[in-house]
Amino acid sequence: MLQLDEKRRGQVHLVxxxxxxxxxxxxxxxxxxESIDGLAVSERIKNHMRQIYQILAQAEAQVHGCxxxxxxxxxxxxxxxIRNVLAVCAAVEAFAPAKIIATPVQTGEGTVVCAxxxxxxxxxxxxxxxxTGIPTCEFMLPGERCxxxxxxxxxxxxxxxxxxPLGL
Numbered sequence: 001m002l003q004l005d006e007k008r009r010g011q012v013h014l015v016x017x018x019x020x021x022x023x024x025x026x027x028x029x030x031x032x033x034e035s036i037d038g039l040a041v042s043e044r045i046k047n048h049m050r051q052i053y054q055i056l057a058q059a060e061a062q063v064h065g066c067x068x069x070x071x072x073x074x075x076x077x078x079x080x081x082i083r084n085v086l087a088v089c090a091a092v093e094a095f096a097p098a099k100i101i102a103t104p105v106q107t108g109e110g111t112v113v114c115a116x117x118x119x120x121x122x123x124x125x126x127x128x129x130x131x132t133g134i135p136t137c138e139f140m141l142p143g144e145r146c147x148x149x150x151x152x153x154x155x156x157x158x159x160x161x162x163x164x165p166l167g168l
Contacts, residue, residue: 027077048089055152059128102158104135108145
């Protein structure tokens with residue numbers, strides 16, 4: 001399991017204790033939530049993670065035309081993706097920002113190869129999340145610049161969008 005080791009000098013350290021999920025092709029929302037519930041982290045971090053995976057499940061359900069509890073996660077349900085979500089949630093808890101501001105999201109262009117085959121960028125689940133009101137901008141370099149996981153993290157944590165948050 002993944003657990004928050006400790007905070008040292010303003011840094012968050014995560015330690016992998018054992019595998020989060022069995023290695024298989026896909027995981028459903030219930031399996032991911034069960035693994036989140038087993039993490040040795042604060043209830044607040046777990047709640048953030050559950051909500052983020054709920055956003056992902058809603059996007060998958062929309063794309064596949066099925067109920068949320070019938071969705072299957074491929075890449076976003078693997079141990080690496082869960083660790084990434086945990087790391088962001090732990091960092092947000094550790095730094096406790098009053099507000100999170102982001103610029104419009106760069107999606108990239110071209111195609112991406114995933115468990116569903118070759119898909120256009122942004123991938124359908126990413127597009128479904130971004131269409132909930134997240135501003136985007138063109139980024140003319142090939143490749144995926146915003147994944148479904150990063151879109152869900154942005155949707156959940158970002159309070160405000162600004163073209164130039166630093167005022168430069």
